Amino acid sequence: MRALRDVTPCDVYANEARMSQCSCIGNFVDLTSCLRCDDSDITQTNSSLLHFPGIHPSTSRWLVENRKVKLVGIDTPSIDYGQSTLYESHRILYAENIPGLENVAHMDKLPAKGFTMYAAPMFIAGGSGGPCRIFARLDDKKCTVNAGDRLNSFGVLWVTLILAFIGFLDF
Numbered sequence: 001m002r003a004l005r006d007v008t009p010c011d012v013y014a015n016e017a018r019m020s021q022c023s024c025i026g027n028f029v030d031l032t033s034c035l036r037c038d039d040s041d042i043t044q045t046n047s048s049l050l051h052f053p054g055i056h057p058s059t060s061r062w063l064v065e066n067r068k069v070k071l072v073g074i075d076t077p078s079i080d081y082g083q084s085t086l087y088e089s090h091r092i093l094y095a096e097n098i099p100g101l102e103n104v105a106h107m108d109k110l111p112a113k114g115f116t117m118y119a120a121p122m123f124i125a126g127g128s129g130g131p132c133r134i135f136a137r138l139d140d141k142k143c144t145v146n147a148g149d150r151l152n153s154f155g156v157l158w159v160t161l162i163l164a165f166i167g168f169l170d171f
Helices: 009-018 039-043 057-066 088-095 147-168
Strands: 028-031 071-074 115-121 132-138
Touching: 009 057, 057 088
Parallel strands: 028 071
Antiparallel strands: 115 132
16 A cells, blocks of 8 residues: 555555455555655654654554454554654554554565565563564465475574564573
């Protein structure tokens, strides 16, 4: 889904009508803005100068009430719009235990369905969030993978999980 302004429920309906397989019925909602944020939008400390779209609070409420969503991802620095001071979408989604992944790249490369997404967050003591290593595994049954590739993928998964676990340890 692409937007240069906050994503509204109408945008979600329009996206569903365009796609034969709905992008927001299931576990993950892809809200792609197609807006490339420069470093000043990411590192800015004065929120009145941040200019990027987010998820409109009405859309967050609509997703909670009308879809069985377990995770929301967006390619901007926040699920709320840049100048937000109330962080309504954060509060609405997080109250329902629906996490939001921010700055997610290449979501448009994933199919509407048929993949499993993994997000391995790094624990930051006292933090309200943290960076994640995010990757997806396609569920395509026609894909043939040799044993070496399968072992390599398994090893990468274990290393990622071990590093995530080490982040939880207090040294």
